[in-house]
Amino acid sequence: MIKCSLKSEDADSEEIQILNHREWIYKLWDNLKYRNWDLTKFKDVHLIPTNRSTLRKLNTPKKIFSNENISINLRHIFEKFGGVFVEHEFDVGRISRWNKITSYIIKPDDIISVLGSFRADTSYPRNLSQTTLQTYEASTLANHLSNHLRLVNKVQIMNYIEVIKYLSIFFEVDHDSPISLLPENTNWYLLPRNEENTCGKIIYPRNMGKFLNTSSQNLSYILEDIIKITRLDSYVYWQKYVIPYLGSQQQAVIDKVVDSLFDRLPFLLDHDVNLKDVLGRTSFVPVGTYKMSQQQEMPARVKLVKPTELFDPEDMTVVGLFFEEEQVFPAGRYGIPRNKFSNKFFSNLKLLGMKSDLSSND
Incomplete structure (x- = not known):
């Protein structure tokens, strides 16, 4: 009899609108609890009042949420994803504590049920992936x-x-x-x-x-x-995800990355000494004249070379073998160090194979 009298014209909808006069729904719930009804008989009936002036079916794939222990911000996020909350008056009343109804209302800290409800939304996964969060x-x-x-x-x-x-x-x-x-x-x-x-x-x-x-x-x-x-792993990151791509970057980016790389180079070489040869054969150092190296200047047109292709500008014997305009020395911040900070770049070039004499191939 109760079920028949509650039958909605929009029986297929999960929710139906409800008028402001809602006393009857609370009296109905009091009656259901008093008689200890089996709620599974009412699972397709619109019985749960929501915070958006609707009645929701008792049992739906996308279950309704309790307001218990949830912040306003989090509730707003759930609503963005399509979540629906029980009306506050119903949520704080004694009916919501009835053990037969707890399986139909999700508490926000029941995280598996929360995720399941998001997934049960008819618009899933768009209800999640197309929702922008601050x-x-x-x-x-x-x-x-x-x-x-x-x-x-x-x-x-x-x-x-x-x-x-x-x-x-x-x-x-x-x-x-x-x-x-x-x-x-x-x-x-x-x-x-x-x-x-x-x-x-x-x-x-x-x-x-x-x-x-x-x-x-x-x-x-x-x-x-x-x-x-x-x-x-640190070694894997620098070896496979950084060093092979150094030469394709803007100079400012190269300098920033190499600065970090040189800070941890001793650790990386402890892991694999062969990395020294890999870096030595990687083109990432701007090349310039002796004067550019001396003044840590950059050439107008930057050319990147390998550390093993450079000559040591501090070795005057080597410097004297080249013409003034020949670009064979490290330029910019890789040039002759002026202080302890800039020495990090220069000293590591020596470690990576910068030449201090000419070979038959030069």
Whole structure:
């Protein structure tokens, strides 16, 4: 009898509009609880009042959210993704504590159910991937996800990795706007641990792969422990993702990256001494005249050469073998050092094979 009287003209819709006079729905719930009705008999009936003046079916693939323990910012984010919340009066009433109704209303800290509800939206994955979040919203959602994913069995999480990838909560290194990892088909990487802020500019071609920011511990947890994005070893990063691409950069970028590279060169050479030969045969040093090297000036037209193709401008015996306008010496900041800082560049060129005498091939 109750079910028949509640039958809606729009029975196929998950929600129907409700008039302002809502006392009857609360009286109905009191009756259902008093009689201890089996709610599965009403799963297709519009019974749950929402915060947007509608009644929602009791059981829908995209379940309704409770307002319990959720900030205004987080609730707004859920709503952007298509989430619907229970009317506040209903949520704080004793009916919402009835054990028979708790399975129909999701608490925001039940993160698996939250992700499942996002996925159940009829517009999925567009409801996630096409929703723009502000930076603070991305941070809020990432923190919420991380805090509650840590409490969930990893086996359960595996079924929702795709949903997480569609959330715009991630940041590419050197970019400020939140992004999602899907649907873009990209190779994603993480910079070596503890080098995120000291490795200089990323020069690896973006069409071959991109790097994600892990400055937030919560984002780092999601990317490494949940999604399993590869974090590169320091040696691998510099050898395969930096050095081969040095020569194709603007000089200012090269200088910035080489500055960082030279800071950790002793460590890298301890790992593999052969890297010295690789760098020595890589064209990244601007070449100029002796005067340019002496004054750390750059030529009008920059030409990059290998360290092994340069001659030591501090060796006057070698300097005297060349004409004044011959460009065979390191130029710019790679030239004759003026102080301890600039000596880092010059001394490493010597380490990488800068010549102090002429061979039969010269």
